[in-house]
Amino acid sequence: MNQEFSNENILNEAFNNFFPLDNVRNLSNIRKLTLDPVVGYFTNRFPVEFLHALGFHPSRMVSDGTEDHGAKDEYIQTFSCSWLTSIFESHLRDKINYDALVFSTGTCDSLQNMSDIWIKALPDTKAYHFAFPVRTSGNLTNQYFNNELVSISKQICESLEIAYNYDQLPNSVKLFNKKRLLIQKVYEKLIDYQIPYNLLFKLLIIADLTTVEYSIQLFEAFLSDIDKAKYPLREKTSVKIAVIGSMFDNIGLFEKIPILNNSVVVDDLSYGTRNNFFIIEETNNPDDQLDLLVSAYLNKVPDSTIYDMSRRAEHLVNIVNNFKVKGVIMLLQKWCDPEGFEFVELQKKLKNINIPFTVIDVDSSLSNLGQLQTRVEAFIEMVGED
Amino acid sequence: MEKKKAYRRLESDTDVKNFMAMYYLNSKNPYLSDEGIKLAWVTSGAPVEYLIAADVIPLYPENYGAIAGAAKDSTRLCIAAENCGYSSDLCSYARTSFGSILSPDPPTPLSEIDGTGGLAKPDMLICGNNICGTVLKWYQDVSRIYDIPMFLFDTPPLRSDYIPPHYRSYVEEQLVEYIQFIEMVTKNTIPPENIDNALHASFKSIELWSEILEKGKISPAPLNCADRFLAMAPIVCQRGSSEIIPLYETLLEEVNTRIDQGLGAITGEEKYRLLWDNIPIWFNIYSFFNTLASRGAVFPVDTYTNAWGGSLKKSAIDYNDHIKTMAQIYSSIYLNQTLQSKIDLIGSLAVDFNCTGVIYHSQRSCKRYSLGQPITKKEVLEKTGIPGILIDGDMTDSRNFSEEQTWTRIEALLEIIDQT
Numbered sequence: 001m002n003q004e005f006s007n008e009n010i011l012n013e014a015f016n017n018f019f020p021l022d023n024v025r026n027l028s029n030i031r032k033l034t035l036d037p038v039v040g041y042f043t044n045r046f047p048v049e050f051l052h053a054l055g056f057h058p059s060r061m062v063s064d065g066t067e068d069h070g071a072k073d074e075y076i077q078t079f080s081c082s083w084l085t086s087i088f089e090s091h092l093r094d095k096i097n098y099d100a101l102v103f104s105t106g107t108c109d110s111l112q113n114m115s116d117i118w119i120k121a122l123p124d125t126k127a128y129h130f131a132f133p134v135r136t137s138g139n140l141t142n143q144y145f146n147n148e149l150v151s152i153s154k155q156i157c158e159s160l161e162i163a164y165n166y167d168q169l170p171n172s173v174k175l176f177n178k179k180r181l182l183i184q185k186v187y188e189k190l191i192d193y194q195i196p197y198n199l200l201f202k203l204l205i206i207a208d209l210t211t212v213e214y215s216i217q218l219f220e221a222f223l224s225d226i227d228k229a230k231y232p233l234r235e236k237t238s239v240k241i242a243v244i245g246s247m248f249d250n251i252g253l254f255e256k257i258p259i260l261n262n263s264v265v266v267d268d269l270s271y272g273t274r275n276n277f278f279i280i281e282e283t284n285n286p287d288d289q290l291d292l293l294v295s296a297y298l299n300k301v302p303d304s305t306i307y308d309m310s311r312r313a314e315h316l317v318n319i320v321n322n323f324k325v326k327g328v329i330m331l332l333q334k335w336c337d338p339e340g341f342e343f344v345e346l347q348k349k350l351k352n353i354n355i356p357f358t359v360i361d362v363d364s365s366l367s368n369l370g371q372l373q374t375r376v377e378a379f380i381e382m383v384g385e386d
Numbered sequence: 387m388e389k390k391k392a393y394r395r396l397e398s399d400t401d402v403k404n405f406m407a408m409y410y411l412n413s414k415n416p417y418l419s420d421e422g423i424k425l426a427w428v429t430s431g432a433p434v435e436y437l438i439a440a441d442v443i444p445l446y447p448e449n450y451g452a453i454a455g456a457a458k459d460s461t462r463l464c465i466a467a468e469n470c471g472y473s474s475d476l477c478s479y480a481r482t483s484f485g486s487i488l489s490p491d492p493p494t495p496l497s498e499i500d501g502t503g504g505l506a507k508p509d510m511l512i513c514g515n516n517i518c519g520t521v522l523k524w525y526q527d528v529s530r531i532y533d534i535p536m537f538l539f540d541t542p543p544l545r546s547d548y549i550p551p552h553y554r555s556y557v558e559e560q561l562v563e564y565i566q567f568i569e570m571v572t573k574n575t576i577p578p579e580n581i582d583n584a585l586h587a588s589f590k591s592i593e594l595w596s597e598i599l600e601k602g603k604i605s606p607a608p609l610n611c612a613d614r615f616l617a618m619a620p621i622v623c624q625r626g627s628s629e630i631i632p633l634y635e636t637l638l639e640e641v642n643t644r645i646d647q648g649l650g651a652i653t654g655e656e657k658y659r660l661l662w663d664n665i666p667i668w669f670n671i672y673s674f675f676n677t678l679a680s681r682g683a684v685f686p687v688d689t690y691t692n693a694w695g696g697s698l699k700k701s702a703i704d705y706n707d708h709i710k711t712m713a714q715i716y717s718s719i720y721l722n723q724t725l726q727s728k729i730d731l732i733g734s735l736a737v738d739f740n741c742t743g744v745i746y747h748s749q750r751s752c753k754r755y756s757l758g759q760p761i762t763k764k765e766v767l768e769k770t771g772i773p774g775i776l777i778d779g780d781m782t783d784s785r786n787f788s789e790e791q792t793w794t795r796i797e798a799l800l801e802i803i804d805q806t
Contacts, residue, residue: 073760077776079475079750080757105543109519112543113757116725120761131542131553134515134522140559147552148542307522307538332473337753340473341480341523345530347471 007221011203014218018206019251021064025094030059033211037099037160042084043107043305044275045132047297049176050149050290052212053169055162059098060208060271063087063364065250075121081110082334083247086364088114092121100126100156107132107305108338126159128152134307136298146294169289173280175212182219183207183276186226190265191323193231194238197264198254204271205249239384240324244268244316244346245331245362246304246339252366253331257373259380266323268316269331274301277315304338312342313349320355327383328357329376333364356383392680394644394653396613398637405633406619407497413443413506424509424572427528429521430622431719432514432539433561433712435588438626439580440568444512445505446623447524450486451479452615454494455668455782463489464783478751478783480524487531510571511536512564516543516722518754537567541717545724549717557713584626585708594634595621596695599687601641603739606650607686608641611662612675613651614691621694650684657682658803661736661772663689663762664747664755665781670789681800687739689732693720725758729765736772742803744774745796751780773806775799 017029024030027038036057041048048058063086071092072085090096103115119127130152135141157164186200203222207215225231234240241263247270254261267273278300281292301315302308319325328350330343343359350357358379360372412418413425426437428444437444454460460478463485468474470488472481486493486504493504513525513536522538529536539560542553569575598617601608609617617637620630643649650656660678662685667674675685702714720731736744744766746759763774775795780786 074764075761076757077748077750077759080753106515106540107519109753110757112519113725113753117758117761120725120758129543129545133542133556134519134540135538135560138563140556140563144542144552144556151550151552304523305519307526307540309526335475337476337520338523340476341520341527343473344471345527 007225010217010221011225014206015202018209019202021062021205024062024064024209025090025096027059027097030057030210033214037162039156040098040101041104042102042111043104043132043303044270045104045107045297045303045306046102046130047149047293049169049172049280049293050153050166051156052176053166053172053286054153054157054164056099056156056160057211059210061087061101062205062209062249063247064090065252065365067365069093075117076114079335080114081108081247081336082363083249083336084110084114088118088121091118095122098125099160100128102128102130102152102156105129105131106134107303108336110335110337128155133298134305136302136306136308141298142291142294145298146290149290149294166290167286169286169293170282170284172212173282173289173293175216177279177282179207179212179215179219180276180279182216182223185223186219187266187273189223189226191240192234193226194234194262195226195231196254196261198251198261201251201254201272204276205251208271208275239263239326239380240265241380241383242266242268242319242323242325242328243331244328246270246333246336248331248333248362250362250364250366252369253362253372256366256369257376260329260376263380266319266325268312268319270303273315273319274303274312277301304336304342309342309345313346316346317349317353320350320353325355326386327379328355329379330357330359331362332359333362356386390653392653393610393676394649394651396609396617396637396640398633398640399613399616401633401636402617402620403497405630406623407499409620409624410496411499413445414500414502418443422572425506426510426512427505427508427525428512429514429517429525431517431716431721432512433564433716434512435584435626435712436565436568436576436581437512438587438624439584440572440574440576442510442568442572444623445508447483447505447528448479449619449623450494450496450505451482451782452668453496454482454486456671457494458669458784459494460669460782461784462491463493466491475750477518477520477524478780478786480520482782483524483528487528507532508534510534510567512539513537514539514541514716516541516716516719518721518752520753535567535571537564539564539716541719541722543722543724544717546727547718549714553717554713557717558709561709561712581708582705583628585703585705585711587628587631588626589703591621591625591630591634592695594631594638598634598638598641599692599695601645602686604645605659605686605740606648606652606656607659607684608644608649608651609686610651610675610679611666611685611688612671614688615666615671618691618694625694652679652682652684654680654682656684658684658743658800659739659741660685661687661689661732661739661741661744662747663732663744663759664749665690665752667747667749667779667787668782669784670787678796683800687735687741689720689728689735692731692735721754725761728758729762729769732762733766733769736766737770741772742806743799744772745799746774746776748776748778749780750778750786751783773799773802
């Protein structure tokens, strides 16, 4: 088979199978790729490699942009994180059958409270509560994180009758490292090639939903396409934009605003660089690998729920410089408190390096798309004129 | 003829007000720095006893939010914070705090004798995330604004009364670090006897406070919500100081006198005994509860003030091992527990205090406290038969409160109670 045809085929098949994201609801597309029990998780702080090594398929929760039909109102008020309530609303309507769900507690208040609300509303859920450390430094934090990971994983193994054995951890780490390296390479290509950002963003979401092996195939195919000059070189005068935010995952924002889709060269999003711009040190000893895994997760660029945002601020400045970004669009997810605080400081950092920015309020269903479009277009045009 | 007041004022209110006024005045004493006395801004769920033992003056931005709210001044400060880039969706205590720090306009005075307004500038920050995740980001920003050190006390949320060993050791080791942090900032070692004294004073005042709250079970209830919300300030701000013990002894005495004389907090007949859930609506606290008092509604119990008393188990106290004791207590804070534990507590309080209804203040500023209240309301009703309503509001931002909608809902609750 012709390689070019094969790449296009595999990528198109992935896009068609997983988008729109409602397609994920019955998990059948995921289960076609793996026989392992599917464990849903919410935040990118969860060391997926460990679950993978134990014989589970970790699959990140995504909001499918579903409109609010009010199913959730019986359980939770409107002022909770819009990303989370969108996921909750989908599950209330369609009862998605994960084999287990791991909630991240000790993160933001919306997610912490939701972990309790969820099991009241959907009592059949096999739910586990991973109390993440909010501190990021010190031996005691590493030790606590390690113990909590082991404790929760043992509970899941026991419940799903899987032997608790993480001998495969070094191999799992290698696989996920390979995936992240491929993703990093794709980002590097964005600087020079006019690659529509929505394609990368879709692949990032698919990568979090599906198996690591399949993700590697997808990113290799994508890179191969880029190398074969499928996408034109970026014009020297084109405006390079970064988007930043918390759990934003609605592809529609990019697809419906073409100028944004063609201008974004990098992001600081939970599903984007913050999830993929780190590599775990490798070793063949499973116990040592566990320690290295925990350290890597504690030291990676954090989401805003974590104490000490200096690494996040440093990451933002780095991507702005490395990707030659001329303007930043800050996506403030409705009712995302941690990001609301963090944006104030991030704005100061951007001012210090003379990078213009705009803050845009978004919700998971993009209910204000028309207004967003006007603002985004005006901002990119303004940046382009400077 | 003078109209009869629906509400009986506590004499010991004056003592509490004077105590708090002097406490805040003292925190602004220019001689403090000469004497090397340090100030700390502290969250309400942080182990303040070690600061008291180190002669550090703890100050509470949350209490400042309440003061600014009660003075009907917090909305102005919230708007000032929003003008500095903080989203209006964020906690209004935090916005009030940022408004007071960043606005060129004068901040709200802390008392009638406070000339400058606002909390005194701290030397350090102590942030415990056992009350919410918001304080983490709030204090992080204050730390940057003032360029001062911050200690983060991270308490993993509990799933039950049981504290797993790795949670316990994580929290205990942080308490050791916390003491070292205080000693580093103050450049003094904390004498062990000071810690012992602070713990004894803390538990004594908590015991007194719990006893005062328990008296609400008697009918007519000797205290109403606003009484407790005012009286709680010293135990929040100066827990661990022996100076607050006489205040609570006096209050307990007054409560006992009321009980002996058959006097309730409200002057009329107690037609409705209601439980209040959540932080009060500070900007209309008196008018709200007085209006209800005039309708014969009293609040003999609430979850907010109970958080500083009811959860303390004497069996948890081990004076020979303060680290273990404090790890247990501060991990078990009301807001660090599950929704089920909140449902259980509200249900049992409502029954024990003979309540006929519950008002759940669904307030957008405090997600940790509020999210899930629709379930609580439903389950408490199923479990106890006690009906409740949610009222939408905010603790200090008056823009998020609709008077008309609130009273319509309360009328509906009173009607339901009348029919049962």
